[in-house]
Amino acid sequence: MTVSILSASTCADSTGEQVSPGEFNYVVDKFADLEILRYQVPGFETLSLQQKQLLYHLSEAGQMGRDILFDQNGRYNLAIRRTLEAIYLNYKGDTSGRDYQEFETYLKRVWFANGIHHHYAEDKFIPGFSQEFFESEVRKLAPGILPLKAGSTVDQLLAELSPVIFDPAVFPKKTVQSGDVDVIVASANNYYGEGVTQAEVENFYDRMKDPADQTPVSYGLNSRLVKENGVLTEKTWKVGGLYSDAIVQIVSELEKAATFAENDHQRRIIETLIAFYRSGDLKTFDEYSVLWVQDTASEVDFVNGFIETYGDPLGLKASWESTVNFINKEATKRTKIISDHAQWFEDHSPVDDRFKKKEVKGVSAKVITVASIGGDCYPATPIGINLPNADWIRRDHGSKSVTIENITEAYDKASQGNGFNEEFVWSDTERELMKQYGFITDNLHTDLHECLGHGSGQLLPGTDPDALKAYSSTLEEARADLFGLYYMADPKIIELNLLPDANAYKSEYYKFMMNGLMTQLVRIEPGKDVEEAHMRNRQLIARWAYEQGKADNVVELRKRDGKTYVVINDYEKLRALFGTLLGEVQRIKSEGDLAAGKKLVEDYAVKVDPVLHQEILDRYAALNLSPYKGFVNPVMKQVTNKNGEVTDIVLDYTEGYTEQMLRYSRDYSFLPSYN
Numbered sequence: 001m002t003v004s005i006l007s008a009s010t011c012a013d014s015t016g017e018q019v020s021p022g023e024f025n026y027v028v029d030k031f032a033d034l035e036i037l038r039y040q041v042p043g044f045e046t047l048s049l050q051q052k053q054l055l056y057h058l059s060e061a062g063q064m065g066r067d068i069l070f071d072q073n074g075r076y077n078l079a080i081r082r083t084l085e086a087i088y089l090n091y092k093g094d095t096s097g098r099d100y101q102e103f104e105t106y107l108k109r110v111w112f113a114n115g116i117h118h119h120y121a122e123d124k125f126i127p128g129f130s131q132e133f134f135e136s137e138v139r140k141l142a143p144g145i146l147p148l149k150a151g152s153t154v155d156q157l158l159a160e161l162s163p164v165i166f167d168p169a170v171f172p173k174k175t176v177q178s179g180d181v182d183v184i185v186a187s188a189n190n191y192y193g194e195g196v197t198q199a200e201v202e203n204f205y206d207r208m209k210d211p212a213d214q215t216p217v218s219y220g221l222n223s224r225l226v227k228e229n230g231v232l233t234e235k236t237w238k239v240g241g242l243y244s245d246a247i248v249q250i251v252s253e254l255e256k257a258a259t260f261a262e263n264d265h266q267r268r269i270i271e272t273l274i275a276f277y278r279s280g281d282l283k284t285f286d287e288y289s290v291l292w293v294q295d296t297a298s299e300v301d302f303v304n305g306f307i308e309t310y311g312d313p314l315g316l317k318a319s320w321e322s323t324v325n326f327i328n329k330e331a332t333k334r335t336k337i338i339s340d341h342a343q344w345f346e347d348h349s350p351v352d353d354r355f356k357k358k359e360v361k362g363v364s365a366k367v368i369t370v371a372s373i374g375g376d377c378y379p380a381t382p383i384g385i386n387l388p389n390a391d392w393i394r395r396d397h398g399s400k401s402v403t404i405e406n407i408t409e410a411y412d413k414a415s416q417g418n419g420f421n422e423e424f425v426w427s428d429t430e431r432e433l434m435k436q437y438g439f440i441t442d443n444l445h446t447d448l449h450e451c452l453g454h455g456s457g458q459l460l461p462g463t464d465p466d467a468l469k470a471y472s473s474t475l476e477e478a479r480a481d482l483f484g485l486y487y488m489a490d491p492k493i494i495e496l497n498l499l500p501d502a503n504a505y506k507s508e509y510y511k512f513m514m515n516g517l518m519t520q521l522v523r524i525e526p527g528k529d530v531e532e533a534h535m536r537n538r539q540l541i542a543r544w545a546y547e548q549g550k551a552d553n554v555v556e557l558r559k560r561d562g563k564t565y566v567v568i569n570d571y572e573k574l575r576a577l578f579g580t581l582l583g584e585v586q587r588i589k590s591e592g593d594l595a596a597g598k599k600l601v602e603d604y605a606v607k608v609d610p611v612l613h614q615e616i617l618d619r620y621a622a623l624n625l626s627p628y629k630g631f632v633n634p635v636m637k638q639v640t641n642k643n644g645e646v647t648d649i650v651l652d653y654t655e656g657y658t659e660q661m662l663r664y665s666r667d668y669s670f671l672p673s674y675n
């Protein structure tokens, strides 16, 4: 499970450290609701040549699957991206006109979202350019550079693509997470074939499951489920199967990477992943996951494959992603303290003893520096990761968590002094708290969320791990966040030297409540519900605590000069509320109580107060900030001597956003336009 990109509030001025302008240029581009940043890779130069080469080939493998994600996100995405890029690269007209400007913004958004739907809000983009402009530009192009289906014409291409781009009623939403609809039919993503219904999917996978199986594979993880001649069948993503042309390239780079492995264990990890890509056998994927979670010795590490299931409303099918990283040894001292005390935290958590792990196994946590992100981690990237996702592997072998500090640092540095806290925070008292403690409490919350939160608790015997269906992602994120929030205020944290004093946690509490009750709404369009799992989780926690604490006036929404602010009157009671909710969410997960989970999410996490929402949007608009951020990768370059041998790998931080996207589309694109 990944913690997704930081909330807008956590981007605000928090360390007080000033970076002199020109030292490192964090901001690369800005368009629509997005700001593109650059991250630094401190310590890369000090790695050995072998480690750098390992990182290089893992990074290459991490870009080879880019097309897979586009296709997973929607069956016309590759054809649309290629058509838009063909226009962009061959455009000869006036670039200052409104149609062209809007066209360019749209293309940048499609690149960012890996498709035509918003990466976070899930809604289809509304193009600001006209259909006439689009069609006339397409007609100017040589048909040979367009993604035409065999034997079809440009007219047929336009007849197919134009409604997908311009008609708001066609594929309106990438992933529909809830509501009284068939979530499979209503979702535009490409995890299921045309005509497949939610009931059919649930039935298909329920029949595969054996309730007595203690080590079930992740059914359906690496395939599209389609109907052929009325019969449901899986099209597996593997060499020789669906997405083969990209997977072959991933495998080829992984084979090169294996020759630079730091040790035999790491080599086996890479080789087992290759075997999985070849066979598509989910048992092999589990073998790979177990080997991966056991590797805590290697300095270089990576995630590559079909991992997270947020994009599938039923949480079965995984999007393709990659991160490539190495350990930050200094900062890892902090997470080592946490993982060394994992059993203490489990034993003292405010949940029913039946739901606690008697023996916490294999909890490992580290702080990492990413060197490359790809697939569903790019350009919007997580700040923390906890894997593997299979419940039985977590139970028997533990999990590995990471906090990605060079990304959190880039967020932090890029947003210093942007006026956000001045606008939304109640008083100087809270602003000072956030300035003094914000960066350490943010990172600590991520550590606790990933390392202990996701890894904590256990299912009662016989509970189906998929029992919470469309609500599972939100509730799982809530569980992890609550675990972190509850413990941040524990005296144990100070005893372990993880926070400097008993006031520090208040910074995180204030920020969390302000974000969950108000400021994360800057990401939602007027009239829309909260959809994304992490956002739902934050609103769930904040609204629940606000409502439950009303009688004691624990948290207030107070007005001043017509503006609404969050005021926390009693931090200790707020902590107790977090503990109570953690107990309940853990019970829901452990027992698989779908009805209670659904009610909690629907009551607190989804709906938005329209008046408060508009107020927040207006105040935010005046600041001229971007609610979402993403990253370009540094370019890794091989340095060779006159014999062609690689003597070094260096990083180049000068590539722009459009340049990088066009280069990736040119050099890492292997799939047909229609899959």
Ligand code: ZN
Pocket: 001, 002, 003, 449, 454, 476, 477, 480
């Ligand atoms: Zn998480």
